Amino acid sequence: MRHILRQRDWIADPWRYLGEPDAGTPQHPDVIVPLAQLRGDPGHWAAPPGGRLGAALAVTDAPEALSDLLPRLALVAVEFPNPGDGRGYSQGRILRARLGFRGELRAAGKGVRLDQVFLLARCGFDVLELADGVDVEAARRALGRYRVAYQPGDPQVRLERQRFFA
Amino acid sequence: MYRYDELDQAFVDQRVAEFRDQTRRFLAGELSEDEFRPLRLRNGLYIQRHAPMLRLAIPYGLLSSTQLRMLAHVARRYDRGYGHFTTRQNLQLNWPKLAEVPDILAELATVQMHSIQTSGNCIRNVTADHLAGVAPDELDDPRPYCELIRQWATLHPEFTYLPRKFKIAVTGSPQDRAASEVHDIGLHLKRGREGDIGFTVLVGGGLGRTPVIGQVIREFLPLPELFAYLEAILRVYNRHGRRDNIHKARIKILVKSLGIERMREQVETEWQASRAGAPRLDAAQVQRVHDFFRPHPYATLPDLDVETGREPAFQAWFRYNTRAHRVSGYRSVFLSLKAHGSVPGDVTSQQMEAIADLADAESFGEIRATHNQNLLFADVRQERLYPLWQKLQLLQLATPNIGTLTDMIACPGLDFCGLANAGTLDVARQIQQRFDSLDYLYDLGDIELKMSGCMNGCGHHHVGHIGILGVDKHGEQWYQITLGGSANGFTALGEVIGPSVPQAEVAATVERIVEVYRARREGDERFIETLQRVGMQAFRQGAYASHPQAA
Numbered sequence A: 001m002r003h004i005l006r007q008r009d010w011i012a013d014p015w016r017y018l019g020e021p022d023a024g025t026p027q028h029p030d031v032i033v034p035l036a037q038l039r040g041d042p043g044h045w046a047a048p049p050g051g052r053l054g055a056a057l058a059v060t061d062a063p064e065a066l067s068d069l070l071p072r073l074a075l076v077a078v079e080f081p082n083p084g085d086g087r088g089y090s091q092g093r094i095l096r097a098r099l100g101f102r103g104e105l106r107a108a109g110k111g112v113r114l115d116q117v118f119l120l121a122r123c124g125f126d127v128l129e130l131a132d133g134v135d136v137e138a139a140r141r142a143l144g145r146y147r148v149a150y151q152p153g154d155p156q157v158r159l160e161r162q163r164f165f166a
Numbered sequence B: 001m002y003r004y005d006e007l008d009q010a011f012v013d014q015r016v017a018e019f020r021d022q023t024r025r026f027l028a029g030e031l032s033e034d035e036f037r038p039l040r041l042r043n044g045l046y047i048q049r050h051a052p053m054l055r056l057a058i059p060y061g062l063l064s065s066t067q068l069r070m071l072a073h074v075a076r077r078y079d080r081g082y083g084h085f086t087t088r089q090n091l092q093l094n095w096p097k098l099a100e101v102p103d104i105l106a107e108l109a110t111v112q113m114h115s116i117q118t119s120g121n122c123i124r125n126v127t128a129d130h131l132a133g134v135a136p137d138e139l140d141d142p143r144p145y146c147e148l149i150r151q152w153a154t155l156h157p158e159f160t161y162l163p164r165k166f167k168i169a170v171t172g173s174p175q176d177r178a179a180s181e182v183h184d185i186g187l188h189l190k191r192g193r194e195g196d197i198g199f200t201v202l203v204g205g206g207l208g209r210t211p212v213i214g215q216v217i218r219e220f221l222p223l224p225e226l227f228a229y230l231e232a233i234l235r236v237y238n239r240h241g242r243r244d245n246i247h248k249a250r251i252k253i254l255v256k257s258l259g260i261e262r263m264r265e266q267v268e269t270e271w272q273a274s275r276a277g278a279p280r281l282d283a284a285q286v287q288r289v290h291d292f293f294r295p296h297p298y299a300t301l302p303d304l305d306v307e308t309g310r311e312p313a314f315q316a317w318f319r320y321n322t323r324a325h326r327v328s329g330y331r332s333v334f335l336s337l338k339a340h341g342s343v344p345g346d347v348t349s350q351q352m353e354a355i356a357d358l359a360d361a362e363s364f365g366e367i368r369a370t371h372n373q374n375l376l377f378a379d380v381r382q383e384r385l386y387p388l389w390q391k392l393q394l395l396q397l398a399t400p401n402i403g404t405l406t407d408m409i410a411c412p413g414l415d416f417c418g419l420a421n422a423g424t425l426d427v428a429r430q431i432q433q434r435f436d437s438l439d440y441l442y443d444l445g446d447i448e449l450k451m452s453g454c455m456n457g458c459g460h461h462h463v464g465h466i467g468i469l470g471v472d473k474h475g476e477q478w479y480q481i482t483l484g485g486s487a488n489g490f491t492a493l494g495e496v497i498g499p500s501v502p503q504a505e506v507a508a509t510v511e512r513i514v515e516v517y518r519a520r521r522e523g524d525e526r527f528i529e530t531l532q533r534v535g536m537q538a539f540r541q542g543a544y545a546s547h548p549q550a551a
């Protein structure tokens, strides 16, 4: 069963991606729907029965396309297909800082590795679907790898010092 | 110069700890080579032809004597006793051992140095005019802004995994000495209508496979908006820059495909939408950094005639290797790292230590690395020039060739670089030998020769008056020659003159080219001016005359 690192807690993922066998069942009513499908028929996805709605962004998706749907979304999942593909960091920053999204922002994919988690958290990702093989304890520690930073960032990473502020 | 506060120091210390852990995990097999590569690259560590290569950051080229002594020490202790200054004002060590790199970085951190973001697809070491703060024609000192940009760019959470490397240069003089128009972003300091400081912003310049001159994206950007606007450019690039083809991933390709107007629209839209959440650059922050770059406590001195009555060798050195200073009684002095018979840009540990001592005695304890791969003492009393010259001669650092043909730029090429097609150092030696007469060099005057060992163009061959590019022809080393490039004063890309030539013919071909100049020049025209007036054809003919081998 898929686990996620939420803040610092390692928990079973209550969400299901659309297409996973138990997605939308009474046990798993919270469903993550790809942006294209969501956009294709927003009415259909308006209110999943008894559950919450999430959106999944691919690397090429524009988070701006979600802006009118955001009030109904409890979660946005952003894809990191490999550690070198940094598009998701900008998607996350846009969702948080520009579009004011306050729901769960999760990073998913093979790119969510130990040496990325600090940056992801600073960009506002509060839930990490760690890639296979990433040690959970090490990932927790990596969230606190730096105690200082130059740029403004998400307050979930507590810093002793920061240089520039928004 | 800038001094670290507790935040800066804590940051580099934590960075060293992080890299020590990453290196340990790699050596223990917990990280694959593919996983380790982007991490080590972001700490300046390449795996090269013979050994790892470590590129150390010298932010905007400025070093204290203490830092230079540390570089001498690490080069001696962890390497073979020398280092190589690059066109990006960095220092490369060619033979460090991977397992020792964390120790090198820990030693560097004790003198406020690091290797952060000197390679990898991230924002690289920001560069500036090497005469910053002392050039008579300067509007404002670019270094405080470089330092602010350095800090803003350091482990930027959003922009550490860009499509490709990203280089920023800042210049404060109308005469661009930082090659800013061939950077991903070039910033030209300007004053606004109310006398406020700001920048003209250029975007999309770059060398490499597809050389492009940057275009103005904004005529005037007020200083407080600097970070917000840079973030807007970077965000557009991070989202839309190509990631499918490494050769098309630089921002210049995005700018080309969108066109500068659409690029500008997108950046302006992004800027307006996100500036409220961008890091502010308030007056106190700017002032804090500015205070580190206040002018030195110069003595009140008259300008002197130091040449009259001295030997011609000193006069030549004075003329070629020193520059005017904005304060009377002072001059800036180049230390030529282009002694004939040497590798351009190479310095031994012994030389570094001696240079550090001289800097303490003669130039407020500061040294600058220039993008032409020389060093500079920016603030020397004119009355001290003669004794300084005598000492520099003993150190092989007084070759009076700054600005001449043998003050060439050369990347490390096949001898050191894993990407090279051809050697550069042998060719450099050939050229030095053929042009070893100073009188001949002086007669040729100001000629910029730049050489790269492959299309990546680290030697900036595209913007050399004479550019030399190593190419591989069926396993043999051949060289393509371009003419008419420039990055100094104005920016232009050179044009290929014709078929490439074999290694043994490069120096002779260069000589035939400059002979065309000698024959055709009028008055005191410089090489590049004659070339522009008479056109390529005459030079092309001259270059290949009596040259049966070209293919």
Ligand code: SF4
Binding pocket: B411, B412, B413, B414, B417, B418, B419, B420, B421, B452, B453, B454, B455, B456, B457, B458, B459
């Ligand atoms: S131009 Fe090519 S050969 Fe020279 S340093 Fe750059 S990558 Fe290496």
